[in-house]
Amino acid sequence: MDDIRDEVLDQLKHMQFLIDENQLDDAKKIFLTLHDFEQATIFVNLNATHRHALIKILSDQELADVFDDIDEEPKKIIGLLEELSPKRASHILNLMYTDNVADILSVMEIEELATYLSLMPKDDAEELRQLINYEDQTAGALLATEYLAIEPDCTIGEALQRVKQEANNAETIYYVYVVDDTEKLVGVVSLRDLLTNPDDYLLKTITNTRIISVHPADDQEDVAKMMRDYDFLALPVTDVFNHMIGIITIDDIVDVMDEEAISDYSGLAGVNVDQGTINPFLAAAKRLPWLITLLFLGMSTASLISHYETLVAKASVLAVFISLITGTAGNAGTQSLAVAVRGIALDEEKSMLKMIFTEILIGLLIGTITGLTIFIIVGIWQANWLLGFIIGISMMAAITVANVAGALIPLGMNKIGVDPAVASGPFISTLSDLTSVLIYFSIAQIFLSNFMNHH
Amino acid sequence: MDDIRDEVLDQLKHMQFLIDENQLDDAKKIFLTLHDFEQATIFVNLNATHRHALIKILSDQELADVFDDIDEEPKKIIGLLEELSPKRASHILNLMYTDNVADILSVMEIEELATYLSLMPKDDAEELRQLINYEDQTAGALLATEYLAIEPDCTIGEALQRVKQEANNAETIYYVYVVDDTEKLVGVVSLRDLLTNPDDYLLKTITNTRIISVHPADDQEDVAKMMRDYDFLALPVTDVFNHMIGIITIDDIVDVMDEEAISDYSGLAGVNVDQGTINPFLAAAKRLPWLITLLFLGMSTASLISHYETLVAKASVLAVFISLITGTAGNAGTQSLAVAVRGIALDEEKSMLKMIFTEILIGLLIGTITGLTIFIIVGIWQANWLLGFIIGISMMAAITVANVAGALIPLGMNKIGVDPAVASGPFISTLSDLTSVLIYFSIAQIFLSNFMNHH
Numbered sequence: 001m002d003d004i005r006d007e008v009l010d011q012l013k014h015m016q017f018l019i020d021e022n023q024l025d026d027a028k029k030i031f032l033t034l035h036d037f038e039q040a041t042i043f044v045n046l047n048a049t050h051r052h053a054l055i056k057i058l059s060d061q062e063l064a065d066v067f068d069d070i071d072e073e074p075k076k077i078i079g080l081l082e083e084l085s086p087k088r089a090s091h092i093l094n095l096m097y098t099d100n101v102a103d104i105l106s107v108m109e110i111e112e113l114a115t116y117l118s119l120m121p122k123d124d125a126e127e128l129r130q131l132i133n134y135e136d137q138t139a140g141a142l143l144a145t146e147y148l149a150i151e152p153d154c155t156i157g158e159a160l161q162r163v164k165q166e167a168n169n170a171e172t173i174y175y176v177y178v179v180d181d182t183e184k185l186v187g188v189v190s191l192r193d194l195l196t197n198p199d200d201y202l203l204k205t206i207t208n209t210r211i212i213s214v215h216p217a218d219d220q221e222d223v224a225k226m227m228r229d230y231d232f233l234a235l236p237v238t239d240v241f242n243h244m245i246g247i248i249t250i251d252d253i254v255d256v257m258d259e260e261a262i263s264d265y266s267g268l269a270g271v272n273v274d275q276g277t278i279n280p281f282l283a284a285a286k287r288l289p290w291l292i293t294l295l296f297l298g299m300s301t302a303s304l305i306s307h308y309e310t311l312v313a314k315a316s317v318l319a320v321f322i323s324l325i326t327g328t329a330g331n332a333g334t335q336s337l338a339v340a341v342r343g344i345a346l347d348e349e350k351s352m353l354k355m356i357f358t359e360i361l362i363g364l365l366i367g368t369i370t371g372l373t374i375f376i377i378v379g380i381w382q383a384n385w386l387l388g389f390i391i392g393i394s395m396m397a398a399i400t401v402a403n404v405a406g407a408l409i410p411l412g413m414n415k416i417g418v419d420p421a422v423a424s425g426p427f428i429s430t431l432s433d434l435t436s437v438l439i440y441f442s443i444a445q446i447f448l449s450n451f452m453n454h455h
Numbered sequence: 456m457d458d459i460r461d462e463v464l465d466q467l468k469h470m471q472f473l474i475d476e477n478q479l480d481d482a483k484k485i486f487l488t489l490h491d492f493e494q495a496t497i498f499v500n501l502n503a504t505h506r507h508a509l510i511k512i513l514s515d516q517e518l519a520d521v522f523d524d525i526d527e528e529p530k531k532i533i534g535l536l537e538e539l540s541p542k543r544a545s546h547i548l549n550l551m552y553t554d555n556v557a558d559i560l561s562v563m564e565i566e567e568l569a570t571y572l573s574l575m576p577k578d579d580a581e582e583l584r585q586l587i588n589y590e591d592q593t594a595g596a597l598l599a600t601e602y603l604a605i606e607p608d609c610t611i612g613e614a615l616q617r618v619k620q621e622a623n624n625a626e627t628i629y630y631v632y633v634v635d636d637t638e639k640l641v642g643v644v645s646l647r648d649l650l651t652n653p654d655d656y657l658l659k660t661i662t663n664t665r666i667i668s669v670h671p672a673d674d675q676e677d678v679a680k681m682m683r684d685y686d687f688l689a690l691p692v693t694d695v696f697n698h699m700i701g702i703i704t705i706d707d708i709v710d711v712m713d714e715e716a717i718s719d720y721s722g723l724a725g726v727n728v729d730q731g732t733i734n735p736f737l738a739a740a741k742r743l744p745w746l747i748t749l750l751f752l753g754m755s756t757a758s759l760i761s762h763y764e765t766l767v768a769k770a771s772v773l774a775v776f777i778s779l780i781t782g783t784a785g786n787a788g789t790q791s792l793a794v795a796v797r798g799i800a801l802d803e804e805k806s807m808l809k810m811i812f813t814e815i816l817i818g819l820l821i822g823t824i825t826g827l828t829i830f831i832i833v834g835i836w837q838a839n840w841l842l843g844f845i846i847g848i849s850m851m852a853a854i855t856v857a858n859v860a861g862a863l864i865p866l867g868m869n870k871i872g873v874d875p876a877v878a879s880g881p882f883i884s885t886l887s888d889l890t891s892v893l894i895y896f897s898i899a900q901i902f903l904s905n906f907m908n909h910h
Contacts, residue, residue: 033665037685071684160650167651174629174646191629191646195615196622210488228713229526230492231706233688250705251686254712258683261716262797268723269793269880270786280813284820287790291825294786298779299832306775316768319777320760323888324753326778330785331725331749331881335742338724342717358735365739370746377754425724425880426786433778 012042019053028057040069044076048083055084064095074107090119097171099144099252102131106141139223140216142256143237143246146171149179150203152186157199163191172234172249178207185211185236185244213238216245220256221345227253263421264345268338270294270424294430301326301434308441311448317382318444321391322437324374329398329436330429332366336406337428341420344410352411356404363403364396371396386447394443398436405432467497474508483512495524499531503538510539519550529562545574552626554599554707557586561596594678595671597711598692598701601626604634605658607641612654618646627689627704633662640666640691640699668693671700675711676800682708718876719800723793725749725879749885756781756889763896766903772837773899776846777892779829784853784891785884787821791861792883796876799869807866811859818858819851826851845902849895856894857887 011034018027031039031054043051043066055063070077081089081104093101093116105113105128117125127145134140148170150159159176167173176194178187187207197206213236214223227235227250237245266273270290305312305322312318336359343355375392379385406428410420466489473482486494486509498506498521510518518539525532536544536559548556548571560568560583572580582600589595603625605614614631622628631649633642642662652661668691669678682690682705692700721728725745760767760777767773791814798810830847834840861883865875 035665035685164650167647192622195619210490228709230490254683257712264720265723265793268720269789271790271793273793273797280816280820284817288821288824291783291786291821292828295783295825298782302775302779309771309775312774313771316764319767319774320757320764322777323781323892324757327753327885327888328746328750331746334724334881335726338720338726338728342728361735362739365735366743366746369743370750373747373750426789429884430782433782437778
């Protein structure tokens with residue numbers, strides 16, 4: 001795989017060389033033989049001078065294709081647009097696919113946005129203004145308006161003609177959307193079906209009217225799930241009256257899946273893992289807020305233990321098992337948290353009560369086995385079966401509580417509309433430190449008198 | 456979104472009703488209007504009697520389409536195949552896409568496999584035998600052999616004719632692979648390009664010879680990354696001599712991305728989160744191995760603390776801060792682990808040494824700030840600045856060590872060829888409990904004499 005990336009690097013150097021040598025025709029010719037992704041990678045990685053030369057020799061449409069494939073933060077793309085004259089930048093934005101443009105415009109300063117939109121044809125500007133309003137992470141934020149809509153009374157031959165005409169503008173030509181004269185979506189025809197049926201048939205005779213569509217406000221995760229299940233290459237987006245608004249293509253869904261996977265992983269770790277090659281100071285600054293927050297939560301555990309300081313002074317052996325109990329309970333809590341977050345994401349129609357009941361049962365099972373194990377180990381090791389009993393029973397209770405908390409917290413967050421994926425392993429283990437210590441020392445206190453006699 | 460799933464349920468009930476009423480023609484007609492995914496969902500969820508009726512009225516090709524879309528464990532699909540006669544099952548397997556068939560056959564009992572293959576045409580059986588040999592999670596395990604290969608000297612019109620003929624067999628018709636007379640891949644033409652160029656042009660004039668392909672042994676994660684970058688709908692798989700072996704389509708990559716995301720998330724949590732609706736006993740059995748393993752690692756921490764029991768007996772206040780130090784260091788370690796695992800997955804060409812150096816620096820930064828915070832808090836709270844200093848400096852050292860360990864462990868695993876994504880948060884926090892306790896009590900021991908005077 002790496003050789004291909006290296007190949008892109010070679011092409012980049014070759015482009016620099018050709019530009020330096022002023023062989024601009026060759027530079028253009030070679031650049032245009034590259035795949036869109038490679039063009040975009042080279043465009044972004046050239047220095048400003050070389051890029052400026054490249055910008056000069058490419059047409060607006062060619063530049064729009066490059067910008068369509070730049071896989072960088074919108075802010076960075078805005079910076080690249082600013083290397084062009086406002087008029088040209090506006091024209092390029094107008095030639096790009098609307099979903100990509102909306103991504104960029106939605107993070108733009110208001111004055112700059114107004115400038116670019118004012119330089120576009122009124123209708124296009126109006127369309128973009130609407131797209132910008134869709135909330136991030138919804139179907140609306142992913143939709144492109146470049147789709148093929150054809151009336152049901154066309155013949156297949158006519159439809160194929162339209163496909164050929166619009167092949168260079170539509171974001172996908174692999175589906176044709178059949179739309180009636182009120183703009184309502186009545187069905188879908190795949191290009192495969194167009195090609196395998198006689199040209200003189202009417203489009204409506206082969207239209208699949210069992211429409212699978214999404215609404216602009218639908219969560220991008222649900223859209224991704226639907227596309228994964230149905231194996232579609234594009235999904236139509238419709239309003240509540242079934243009017244066609246746009247399409248979402250599989251390449252955007254692939255990006256969504258990647259984004260969601262990173263965000264879930266980051267949530268569980270309690271750190272944004274998608275920090276790229278930033279410097280250690282920035283990295284530390286990103287990790288510290290969670291750590292310091294949890295430090296204060298950890299302080300309540302410390303202050304709880306300090307209430308039992310006299311107990312510890314009398315029976316210092318209790319200190320030996322603090323980290324074992326808190327650690328094991330924290331591990332169990334992290335497991336149950338992850339299972340719950342995943343369960344909620346799958347939306348398995350399970351009732352909250354049932355999930356919690358299941359986790360109580362799992363917690364008791366795990367707790368009993370773990371507790372029994374540690375009871376035997378401590379009993380033998382310390383030659384003190386009462387101590388073993390205290391540790392074992394505390395372990396069992398602490399694990400059960402951590403297990404239930406691990407499920408309850410994401411379920412509760414989901415209930416109040418917060419994405420449960422931000423509930424982190426570090427959070428649940430720090431929280432369960434508190435409950436575990438409370439359980440441990442309460443139980444130890446109860447048995448203290450007996451215990452002191454045995455020790 | 457849920458209404459559509461409910462709709463499938465409605466269709467399922469409707470199918471049951473029609474079959475019960477013996478309206479089999481209607482049942483068949485309605486079943487075939489459904490999307491492939493819906494057909495598969497209904498097929499799997501019917502009871503055996505109803506499914507048997509459905510099997511009777513569907514043709515082999517229709518059943519093959521259903522089986523192609525069943526999104527269940529291969530073992531479950533084998534069970535469904537066993538409801539058919541071996542001859543019919545074998546024929547259906549032969550009509551399915553080879554990538555799906557290979558998935559199923561690769562987990563089949565050897566006798567059953569031999570039976571099915573013996574009932575197939577020799578060439579097809581041979582092809583499948585080869586596909587089964589590719590290792591799981593590689594490009595080979597994903598490839599299908601149903602692609603469109605055309606010679607470069609065809610005209611575009613002839614190529615389009617071929618596309619129409621093979622449209623019902625090829626897994627994708629959106630790319631045509633241009634292959635010379637030695638079966639070598641010389642380039643790719645998209646259906647879009649075929650449709651927008653004159654019919655009498657030669658295929659080779661519009662062939663994109665800048666081939667992006669993968670080899671059968673390539674890791675599926677790398678294939679997914681490549682498809683995500685290039686936004687392709689299918690990728691050719693070639694051998695080292697550039698002979699065309701098959702294609703991998705985007706729908707399989709979407710499944711791979713989902714699978715990889717779940718596996719990374721599971722790895723970090725130390726539990727397989729993809730356990731579906733299994734019962735609490737099975738769930739507990741799946742979570743226990745890690746927990747018990749970590750319990751024993753935790754025991755070494757306990758036994759380390761027990762070495763310092765006399766120290767704790769003299770200065771019981773030390774017990775108060777055990778969980779705060781181990782917890783915070785564990786949190787920092789989990790963060791650095793997640794960042795490292797992600798960094799390795801991105802293959803950012805960073806050197807190992809640089810990554811470790813960066814984590815040491817980040818650890819020192821985070822450790823210093825956290826240590827300073829806790830120094831002030833403890834100093835004020837306990838009115839004991841020496842104790843504050845012991846806790847603060849221990850915290851700093853413990854965080855730095857946990858941070859470095861969090862990066863070192865996945866890097867080391869990657870070095871010896873183990874997938875670093877299985878390194879879990881629970882593991883790193885249990886391990887860092889040990890190092891943190893060691894650091895904490897060593898430092899406390901050093902300052903003990905001074906400390907006792909102040910206390």
